[in-house]
Amino acid sequence: MRYLPLTRADRAAMLDTIGASSVDELYSDVPDGALLDAPVDLPSHLGEMQVERDMQALAAKNMGASSVPSFLGAGAYRHHVPATVDYVIQRGEFLTAYTPYQPEIAQGTLQYLFEFQTQVASITGMDVANASMWDGATSCAEAVLMACRATRRKKAVLSGGLHPHYREVTETYCQYSDTEVAGRDGHPEHQATAEELNDLIDDQTACVVVQYPDVFGRIQDHTQLAEICHAKGALLVVVFTEAVAFGAVKSPGSFGADIVCGEGQSIGNALNYGGPYVGLFATTQKLVRQMPGRLCGETVDQDGKRGFVLTLSTREQHIRREKATSNICTNSGLCSLAFTVHMSLLGEDGYRRLATLNHENACKAADAIDAVDGASVVNDSFFNEFTVKLTKPAAEVVEALVAKGVLAGVPLSRLYPNRSDLDNYLLVAVTETNTDEDIAALASALKEALA
Amino acid sequence: MTFTTHTGNRGLVIEEQLIFEQGQPGRTGVDLPEPTGTKSRLGGLDRESDVGLPGLSEPQVVRHFTRLSQKNYGIDAGFFPLGSCTMKHNPRLNEKVARLPGLADLHPMQPESTVQGALELIDQCAHWLLVLTGMPAVAMSPAAGAQGELCGMMAIRAALDARGENRRRVLVPESAHGTNPATAAACGFTVDSIPATEDGRVDLAAFEAKLGDDVAGIMLTNPNTCGLFERDVRKIADLVHEAGGYFYCDGANFNAIVGRVRPADLGIDAMHINLHKTFSTPHGGGGPGSGPVVFSDALAPFAPIPYVVKKGDGFHLVETADEDDGMKPFGRLKGFHGQMGMFIRALSYMKSHGADGLRQASGDAVLNANYLLARLKDKLSVAFPGYCMHEALFDDSFLKDTGVSTLDLAKAIIDEGFHPMTMYFPLVVHGALLIEPTETETKESIDQFCDAILALVAKAESGDAEFFKNAPYLTPRRRLDETAAARKPVLRWKPETA
Numbered sequence: 031m032r033y034l035p036l037t038r039a040d041r042a043a044m045l046d047t048i049g050a051s052s053v054d055e056l057y058s059d060v061p062d063g064a065l066l067d068a069p070v071d072l073p074s075h076l077g078e079m080q081v082e083r084d085m086q087a088l089a090a091k092n093m094g095a096s097s098v099p100s101f102l103g104a105g106a107y108r109h110h111v112p113a114t115v116d117y118v119i120q121r122g123e124f125l126t127a128y129t130p131y132q133p134e135i136a137q138g139t140l141q142y143l144f145e146f147q148t149q150v151a152s153i154t155g156m157d158v159a160n161a162s163m164w165d166g167a168t169s170c171a172e173a174v175l176m177a178c179r180a181t182r183r184k185k186a187v188l189s190g191g192l193h194p195h196y197r198e199v200t201e202t203y204c205q206y207s208d209t210e211v212a213g214r215d216g217h218p219e220h221q222a223t224a225e226e227l228n229d230l231i232d233d234q235t236a237c238v239v240v241q242y243p244d245v246f247g248r249i250q251d252h253t254q255l256a257e258i259c260h261a262k263g264a265l266l267v268v269v270f271t272e273a274v275a276f277g278a279v280k281s282p283g284s285f286g287a288d289i290v291c292g293e294g295q296s297i298g299n300a301l302n303y304g305g306p307y308v309g310l311f312a313t314t315q316k317l318v319r320q321m322p323g324r325l326c327g328e329t330v331d332q333d334g335k336r337g338f339v340l341t342l343s344t345r346e347q348h349i350r351r352e353k354a355t356s357n358i359c360t361n362s363g364l365c366s367l368a369f370t371v372h373m374s375l376l377g378e379d380g381y382r383r384l385a386t387l388n389h390e391n392a393c394k395a396a397d398a399i400d401a402v403d404g405a406s407v408v409n410d411s412f413f414n415e416f417t418v419k420l421t422k423p424a425a426e427v428v429e430a431l432v433a434k435g436v437l438a439g440v441p442l443s444r445l446y447p448n449r450s451d452l453d454n455y456l457l458v459a460v461t462e463t464n465t466d467e468d469i470a471a472l473a474s475a476l477k478e479a480l481a
Numbered sequence: 482m483t484f485t486t487h488t489g490n491r492g493l494v495i496e497e498q499l500i501f502e503q504g505q506p507g508r509t510g511v512d513l514p515e516p517t518g519t520k521s522r523l524g525g526l527d528r529e530s531d532v533g534l535p536g537l538s539e540p541q542v543v544r545h546f547t548r549l550s551q552k553n554y555g556i557d558a559g560f561f562p563l564g565s566c567t568m569k570h571n572p573r574l575n576e577k578v579a580r581l582p583g584l585a586d587l588h589p590m591q592p593e594s595t596v597q598g599a600l601e602l603i604d605q606c607a608h609w610l611l612v613l614t615g616m617p618a619v620a621m622s623p624a625a626g627a628q629g630e631l632c633g634m635m636a637i638r639a640a641l642d643a644r645g646e647n648r649r650r651v652l653v654p655e656s657a658h659g660t661n662p663a664t665a666a667a668c669g670f671t672v673d674s675i676p677a678t679e680d681g682r683v684d685l686a687a688f689e690a691k692l693g694d695d696v697a698g699i700m701l702t703n704p705n706t707c708g709l710f711e712r713d714v715r716k717i718a719d720l721v722h723e724a725g726g727y728f729y730c731d732g733a734n735f736n737a738i739v740g741r742v743r744p745a746d747l748g749i750d751a752m753h754i755n756l757h758k759t760f761s762t763p764h765g766g767g768g769p770g771s772g773p774v775v776f777s778d779a780l781a782p783f784a785p786i787p788y789v790v791k792k793g794d795g796f797h798l799v800e801t802a803d804e805d806d807g808m809k810p811f812g813r814l815k816g817f818h819g820q821m822g823m824f825i826r827a828l829s830y831m832k833s834h835g836a837d838g839l840r841q842a843s844g845d846a847v848l849n850a851n852y853l854l855a856r857l858k859d860k861l862s863v864a865f866p867g868y869c870m871h872e873a874l875f876d877d878s879f880l881k882d883t884g885v886s887t888l889d890l891a892k893a894i895i896d897e898g899f900h901p902m903t904m905y906f907p908l909v910v911h912g913a914l915l916i917e918p919t920e921t922e923t924k925e926s927i928d929q930f931c932d933a934i935l936a937l938v939a940k941a942e943s944g945d946a947e948f949f950k951n952a953p954y955l956t957p958r959r960r961l962d963e964t965a966a967a968r969k970p971v972l973r974w975k976p977e978t979a
Binding site: 031032033034035036040041043044045047048049050053055056057058059060061063064065066069070071072073074075076078080081082084085086087088089090091092093094095096097100102104105106108112114116117118119120121122123124125126127128129130131132133134135136137138139141142144145147148149151152153157158159161162164165166167168193195196198199201202203205206207208248249250251276277278279280281284293300301302303304305306307308318324325326327328329330331332333335337338339341342343344346347348349350351352353354356357358359360361362363364365367371373374375376377378379380381382383384385386387389390393394396409410411412413428429432437440444447448462 | 497499500501504506507508509510511513514516517519520521522523524525526527528529530531532533534535536537539542543545546547549550551552553554555556557558561563566568570571572574576577578580581582583584585586587588589590591592594595596597598599601602605609612613624625626627628630631635638658659660662663664665666667668669672709710711712714715738740741742743746747757763764765766767768769770771785800801803811812813814815816817818819820821822823825828829831832833834835836837838839840841842844845847848849851852854855856867868870891892895900901906920921922923924951953956957958959960961962963965966967970971972973974
């Protein structure tokens with residue numbers, strides 16, 4: 031087997047040094063009858079060529095998102111990833127490194143984590159960010175738990191504009207820690223105001239969670255909500271699913287958010303059918319010691335040279351055990367590297383231009399869809415994603431468009447299976463990767479399907 | 482000969498500034514089309530201020546990250562015997578297939594009809610895990626080992642709730658990884674620590690004495706964190722089941738027994754599998770991982786959404802708790818459907834090895850560890866007697882009176898060109914050194930490492946503690962001041978204020 035270097039002679043010599051007669055003898059602590067004497071019922075080993083062929087056969091059964099005009103978003107976005115990103119993350123020194131516990135020989139990982147933290151803090155408009163979480167949804171859940179710790183309260187108010195997966199994950203994380211999760215379901219044609227959310231905040235409310243832009247694509251100013259939260263001793267958590275947006279819209283930090291967290295996939299990371307992605311998590315200086323996850327900090331070495339280490343680990347599970355701020359251990363190291371490299375390539379001008387292009391393409395698509403009989407864009411505001419009301423159930427329309435070679439968007443019924451009032455709504459995302467021809471193909475296919 | 486260079490660089494070791502210190506306004510590493518100037522519909526919230534990102538060209542970015550990479554130690558560079566972390570070879574084939582457009586370029590919300598190959602792949606990966614563990618069900622979505630633990634313990638909470646029982650105490654051996662107690666606490670359990678015996682296993686008598694009708698279950702790592710197989714594992718399973726509790730097995734060390742012992746035959750109810758350890762998906766400097774959880778029949782109905790089921794000729798992704806299939810999911814752990822990129826790599830790894838190769842891999846891992854143990858046992862102090870599994874554990878009594886600590890020795894090992902072993906874990910052993918060679922190392926590399934360790938131990942015994950206190954000497958950075966970093970945390974770059 032090509033990955034296993036020991037020869038028969040090696041094994042014999044090693045057993046001799048050990049003083050054991052066989053490898054089975056090394057397993058002598060295994061209870062009687064539990065040690066298998068033959069391979070399990072699975073196929074035998076394969077060469078590279080056969081494995082590749084098997085995997086290509088599976089790949090061939092899928093419709094790649096870039097092989098057709100594609101307009102799916104809802105928390106995962108197709109963007110162009112520069113070739114440099116994949117080159118860097120495939121360097122073995124990054125790919126095959128461990129968590130940087132030995133900082134003398136992990137300055138590469140540590141320095142990019144420091145850069146990553148700075149980039150995340152910069153785009154969100156916050157003081158500090160951590161070295162990544164698993165994804166946007168788990169970041170949201172961790173933000174709620176952090177807010178509960180910081181305020182010593184036990185209730186979270188979730189806005190109806192929050193992605194349903196984020197809500198479900200947050201409810202799942204909270205259900206066994208006596209944390210109440212409140213909030214009304216959202217609707218694409220009704221947006222909760224700060225006053226409506228205000229009614230749900232009481233003296234046990236640790237935080238209010240809003241999404242910006244929200245799951246229906248709308249963009250709302252949360253300055254007033256931040257003031258309301260703070261007046262009542264609660265924190266404002268701003269969640270996002272599209273990290274490119276902050277190149278075009280005001281940062282959540284400018285509203286007075288206390289925690290900003292969300293999904294970083296859209297910068298540097300492929301769609302990967304939903305994972306691995308990278309959770310971004312930022313907060314204020316004041317709350318840094320309540321943060322979950324790993325943090326990289328600057329220091330100096332024995333010779334006085336600047337260097338980086340993992341720090342404030344007394345928050346973490348390997349030190350604090352059951353009193354840790356989170357159970358997270360492995361996070362999304364390599365995905366955060368992809369984010370860092372892509373963001374470094376973009377820079378100030380590239381990041382803002384990328385955001386502008388996304389918005390302009392979305393405006394074009396919105397106009398084209400609005401011109402189709404039976405389809406109307408419901409959003410007053412949006413970044414690169416908006417909700418369209420159709421005269422037919424969106425899931426049926428999406429299926430009909432698959433047959434025409436167009437991935438039209440995400441039917442809200444996929445995200446809200448129990449909300450029949452949302453059956454006719456379609457969520458459409460448009461990025462810099464969509465051409466004018468893509469938009470024309472979508473509009474004409476929609477026209478046929480809705481006729 | 483030592484001297485200072487003008488640049489501060491030392492040959493191939495090049496000092497590298499932060500990107501924020503290198504940027505120039507007007508530079509960029511991407512060529513994007515010119516915007517057309519459409520009137521914005523951003524709700525009046527158009528960004529007006531700068532983000533504060535530096536501008537770099539593509540060659541600068543490539544050079545920057547290449548230089549950073551050269552300050553890192555990875556498996557590709559050398560021997561990485563970091564105990565409990567399983568740093569085995571990461572085949573590039575797995576990277577290649579994970580990037581096939583038909584797999585990497587799939588949106589998680591595409592209609593089912595367009596992702597049948599992806600669902601089949603998840604199902605295949607699940608099938609391999611089920612056969613290897615002998616278990617009836619698996620939840621694929623957990624993002625990493627710690628989330629796998631959360632998945633398993635939440636299923637236990639849900640099962641207890643379904644039984645109408647308010648059991649809240651979880652027994653955790655004191656040798657457990659920190660994520661175990663942290664996870665139990667996150668599920669609303671209290672943690673009760675079980676002591677270890679002198680041979681490094683669960684103290685069965687102490688365990689039995691702690692059982693009661695408030696016990697939800699046990700979280701036991703097997704093989705355990707001392708690198709030992711829990712001989713009484715079946716007895717432990719029987720006892721916890723008789724007491725009405727469940728057996729959560731931390732499968733971090735499954736790599737020692739794959740293809741040789743099926744956890745189902747040991748009486749477990751749930752176990753997470755770190756695909757990034759046992760099945761060699763790259764650690765990537767701290768993730769991404771993937772932590773599928775296998776379940777017994779007792780816990781299977783409570784597995785989280787989403788999950789893949791066979792339906793007619795194809796596959797169906799169950800995304801809500803309301804489908805009429807007899808399942809009672811405890812919730813959702815992650816956005817979308819799990820770490821697909823890791824499933825692809827793990828499946829590629831499993832197919833490459835096959836049933837025969839996986840069995841060989843675990844056997845070679847155990848053989849390598851025992852060989853290393855045999856080579857070092859006379860000079861280092863072995864923590865517990867007998868054969869080990871995939872890793873060898875030593876305490877620091879062999880360093881007594883030398884003035885050299887486990888940490889000092891580890892730093893000197895760095896100068897010898899190896900990644901150090903795991904230090905000070907598990908906590909049950911004083912000054913622990915946990916060494917895991919893995920099956921992908923040659924006998925020659927293990928010999929070279931052992932020779933180097935033995936030479937260093939001889940040097941320590943000769944009274945040269947000062948040498949060790951100041952190691953490493955030959956690295957891009959020497960020992961870093963972690964205390965200063967924590968006392969006044971600097972967690973981001975900021976522009977110099979004038």
